[in-house]
Every structure is written in structure tokens, then in C-alpha cells.
Amino acid sequence: MADTNNTNIVTRFAPSPTGFLHVGGLRTALYSYLLAKKSGGRFILRIEDTDRARTVPGGVENILTSLSWAGVNPDEGVILRDGEASESGANGPYTQSHRLEIYKKYADELVAKGNAYYCFCTADRLAQVKEDRQANKLPPGYDGHCKNLSKEEVENKLKNGDNHVIRLAMPDDGVCTFHDLIRGEVSFKYSDVDDQVLLKSDGFPTYHLAVVVDDHHMQVSHVVRGEEWISSTPKHIYLYECLGWTPTLFAHLPLLLNSDRSKLSKRQGDVAVLDYKEKGYLPEALLNFVAFLGWNPGDEREMFTLDELVSEFSLEKVNKAGAVFNIEKLDWYNREYLKKLDDEKLLKYIDTFMPEVARNSVNYKNILPRLMHTLLERISKGSEIAETYTENISYFFEKEKIDEGMLVWKSLKDNPNALDITRGYIAEARAILEGMPVESWDDREAIKGALWPLTEKYGRGEVLWPLRVSLSCRDKSPDPFELCYILGREEVLNRI
Numbered sequence: 001m002a003d004t005n006n007t008n009i010v011t012r013f014a015p016s017p018t019g020f021l022h023v024g025g026l027r028t029a030l031y032s033y034l035l036a037k038k039s040g041g042r043f044i045l046r047i048e049d050t051d052r053a054r055t056v057p058g059g060v061e062n063i064l065t066s067l068s069w070a071g072v073n074p075d076e077g078v079i080l081r082d083g084e085a086s087e088s089g090a091n092g093p094y095t096q097s098h099r100l101e102i103y104k105k106y107a108d109e110l111v112a113k114g115n116a117y118y119c120f121c122t123a124d125r126l127a128q129v130k131e132d133r134q135a136n137k138l139p140p141g142y143d144g145h146c147k148n149l150s151k152e153e154v155e156n157k158l159k160n161g162d163n164h165v166i167r168l169a170m171p172d173d174g175v176c177t178f179h180d181l182i183r184g185e186v187s188f189k190y191s192d193v194d195d196q197v198l199l200k201s202d203g204f205p206t207y208h209l210a211v212v213v214d215d216h217h218m219q220v221s222h223v224v225r226g227e228e229w230i231s232s233t234p235k236h237i238y239l240y241e242c243l244g245w246t247p248t249l250f251a252h253l254p255l256l257l258n259s260d261r262s263k264l265s266k267r268q269g270d271v272a273v274l275d276y277k278e279k280g281y282l283p284e285a286l287l288n289f290v291a292f293l294g295w296n297p298g299d300e301r302e303m304f305t306l307d308e309l310v311s312e313f314s315l316e317k318v319n320k321a322g323a324v325f326n327i328e329k330l331d332w333y334n335r336e337y338l339k340k341l342d343d344e345k346l347l348k349y350i351d352t353f354m355p356e357v358a359r360n361s362v363n364y365k366n367i368l369p370r371l372m373h374t375l376l377e378r379i380s381k382g383s384e385i386a387e388t389y390t391e392n393i394s395y396f397f398e399k400e401k402i403d404e405g406m407l408v409w410k411s412l413k414d415n416p417n418a419l420d421i422t423r424g425y426i427a428e429a430r431a432i433l434e435g436m437p438v439e440s441w442d443d444r445e446a447i448k449g450a451l452w453p454l455t456e457k458y459g460r461g462e463v464l465w466p467l468r469v470s471l472s473c474r475d476k477s478p479d480p481f482e483l484c485y486i487l488g489r490e491e492v493l494n495r496i
């Protein structure tokens with residue numbers, strides 16, 4: 001079935017607020033968004049907070065803030081309004097913990113129709129079943145004990161107030177086959193599918209009941225989610241069947257992998273989206289990088305705006321194979337997008353990441369706008385500014401001690417008067433610089449042009465090396481014309 005021919009596709013991103021939004025979640029949200037937007041449809045954000053124990057405070061806000069930073073904004077559902085989580089749309093509530101009555105109604109309906117049953121097994125008994133099944137090398141799952149309770153037994157236990165859950169009665173045989181929009185035809189034997197709990201003893205639904213009820217009620221047409229959910233899909237399809245509803249279409253996205261093809265780890269990049277922001281990745285860079293985790297446009301293009309992604313995206317171009325997370329590629333994207341920033345934005349960006357000690361320097365405001373492009377050639381993200389500050393740029397802001405021996409160019413090393421000769425060259429260079437018109441200080445070529453005759457007279461290394469060292473106090477730094485341009489007249493004349 002071609003996803004792209006559909007009009008008005010409705011998708012949803014349905015995260016559980018059990019932690020912060022990671023890149024895998026951002027990819028699911030982005031692909032869902034792109035698919036819906038391309039068809040002129042709707043993208044819903046639903047919060048699946050049925051696992052009370054694992055819900056973390058601030059989780060919802062983190063998800064919304066991360067999505068909004070990346071520009072992947074829902075049309076409907078839980079949205080960010082004035083910085084706070086709020087709801088919008090006609091099919092709400094969009095937070096599962098606010099929909100308990102709806103789920104209970106369907107769980108009861110399923111019991112009444114014989115598609116689900118009460119289960120009174122205690123935690124101890126379930127632990128025993130688990131142990132026995134392990135010992136007998138059976139797949140994990142419930143043994144169906146309560147499926148066979150008589151009507152009277154069930155009524156008595158309910159009257160007695162015995163703790164219970166409601167389980168889905170999966171068929172004992174038959175096959176569930178569905179067409180996954182990425183993986184093609186997928187089949188599961190019903191006999192391999194466990195009698196899933198639908199409603200827990202605390203009155204909360206499990207994910208499986210809630211997801212089916214909500215996708216149906218919210219008119220979702222396409223479910224886009226990670227591959228880890230594929231084995232749950234037969235339960236969902238069976239539930240749709242029991243409830244007499246048409247199932248959504250499904251697209252299960254490939255896994256995200258480390259470079260050694262193991263499952264993506266924290267160490268290699270599976271960290272919160274906002275951590276990438278903190279490090280100085282631009283939203284455009286992360287978004288393009290994430291878009292390419294399992295998808296590509298089929299040609300050489302690599303940089304897209306969100307709108308361009310909307311028109312280019314299709315599920316047909318999503319790979320089945322796991323997508324390798326290559327952080328160098330993300331760094332490349334970031335550098336490319338940093339290069340596109342105008343000077344004002346770049347200055348603001350670089351400034352945010354500069355260490356305090358640089359900011360306290362009297363020349364900070366003069367130097368930074370001139371230094372930023374040079375700095376950009378050496379970093380791929382803001383966090384590297386502080387990390388490489390001493391190595392790369394501290395000498396622009398803090399005076400360093402000069403090692404006089406370093407001033408002498410190698411051709412003069414054996415000359416007993418090397419230092420005096422070198423001092424003479426620098427003094428001449430200083431005089432030239434001092435006499436240079438003020439406008440020339442804004443132009444590296446003009447600075448070079450002014451100093452060049454001196455290099456022709458005494459030699460390039462002989463003049464430029466000590467000039468550079470006296471300005472940077474380092475054996476490695478940009479050339480002296482660049483240093484003069486960045487440091488400015490006053491500081492240059494002082495330093496020399």
C-alpha cells in the first residue's frame with residue numbers, strides 16, 4: 001500500500017513520560033509529523049502515562065520543549081502553550097491518565113463479549129508460573145489459569161473484592177498477518193502471543209488497551225513507531241477485531257545502532273535531545289541528522305529545511321535495516337549549519353559558549369566578532385569552545401608570558417646576535433603597523449600588503465615568525481595578518 005497517495009493522514013507521537021526525549025523518540029515524532037504534513041493531515045501528540053511507577057516529574061514538559069526546539073510541533077493533543085503543557089483538539093483528553101473511564105468501558109465490553117476475562121492470580125502465583133515456564137523452556141507468559149474459571153467463581157471472587165486484572169483472551173490458533181508499510185508482510189502465530197493484561201488492578205489500562213482505544217478514537221490512520229513494538233502489533237490487531245474497528249496502518253522504524261551495530265547506547269549518542277542543544281547543536285543540524293537515520297531522499301542532497309523534508313519524505317524510502325548513529329556526521333551537519341548563520345546570530349551563539357575568563361577580558365567585545373570565523377574553523381559545536389579554550393584561543397584574551405628563545409627564526413639559530421636582529425625586525429614591523437591607516441586594520445589583505453615589503457627585505461620566516469610569536473606567545477596560531485586583524489591596533493602595538 002502506498003502511503004504517499006493517502007490524503008489526510010493522521011499520525012500521532014505517543015511517548016511515555018518515563019524519561020527525557022531521546023533521539024530515537026525525536027525520529028519517530030519527526031517521521032510521524034512528516035507523513036501527516038505531506039498529506040495535508042494532522043499530527044497528534046498523546047501522552048501515554050499509564051505506567052504510574054515509571055512516570056517522571058517534568059517528563060511531559062521535557063518532551064514538549066524538545067519537540068518545539070526541533071520545530072516538530074503537534075497540530076492537536078498535548079501542546080506547549082506559554083511554556084506549559086496544555087491540550088488542544090476535539091478528541092481529548094490526550095493524556096491517558098485522564099481517560100480511565102473510557103478504557104474501563106471497553107475492557108468491560110470485551111469481558112461481556114468473551115474476548116477478555118478476569119484474572120485473580122496473585123503476584124506469588126504469577127512468579128511461580130514464570131519459574132515453571134522457564135524450567136520447562138516455555139516462552140514467558142501467562143498460563144491461562146483464570147480463563148477457565150466458571151461464571152459463579154468469577155462472581156464470587158468479585159463480590160468478595162478479590163484483587164483482579166482483565167486479560168485479553170488470545171485465540172489458541174490462527175495467524176495474524178499484516179502489511180507493515182516498511183517491512184512488508186509480517187505474520188505472527190496467535191498461539192505465540194500471551195494473554196495480555198488490558199486493565200490493571202489499580203484501574204489503569206495497560207499500553208495495549210489504551211493505544212488501540214485511543215488510536216481509534218483519535219482517528220489515527222497511520223501508526224509510526226519503533227521496531228521494538230512490532231511483536232505487540234498482533235495483540236493490537238486482535239483487539240481492533242474484537243472491538244469491531246478497522247485497524248490503523250503500521251510502519252515500524254528500523255532500530256538505531258552503534259557503529260559496531262549493537263543497540264544504540266548512551267555512550268554513543270542515545271542521550272536526551274536537550275543535551276544536544278546544551279552542547280551547541282543547532283536544531284536544523286539535529287533534525288537533518290535524525291531525518292537521515294533510516295531515510296534518504298534517493299539522491300545526493302543532505303540538507304533540508306523542515307518544509308523541504310515534508311515534501312521529500314516517504315515511507316517507501318525508509319530502510320528496513322538498522323540505522324547506524326554516526327556522531328561525526330552530526331558534527332558535520334552542525335558545522336554546515338553554523339556556517340550558514342549570519343554574523344549577528346553567530347556572535348550570539350559563540351558568546352553563549354565563551355568561558356567567563358574570556359568574557360572578563362577588557363578586549364572581549366572587540367575581539368570576539370573578529371575571532372569568531374577563525375574559531376569556527378576549529379570547532380563543530382559550542383561546547384568545544386570551552387573544552388579547547390586554552391589550546392586554541394586563550395591567548396587572545398589573556399596575556400601570556402613570552403619565551404624569547406621562541407622568537408628566533410630557525411635560519412638565525414646559530415647567529416650569536418639572533419635575538420637583537422630579531423628585535424630589530426619586530427621593531428620595524430611595529431613601526432609599519434603604527435603608521436598604517438586606521439581602516440587597514442579591518443582588512444587582512446591591507447595588513448599583509450603593508451608588511452610584505454619587510455618580508456621581501458629580510459625573509460618571510462625571519463619577519464613573520466617572530467611577529468606572530470610576539471602576538472600569540474605560541475608556536476602555533478593563525479598567521480600574523482590574521483592575528484593583527486583579530487587583536488586590533490591598540491592590542492597589537494602593546495603586545496609587540
Ligand code: GLU
Pocket residue numbers: 014015016048207211223224225226229
Ligand atoms: N508509549 C509508547 C512509547 O513510549 C508508544 C508506542 C506506540 O507508538 O505505539 O514508545
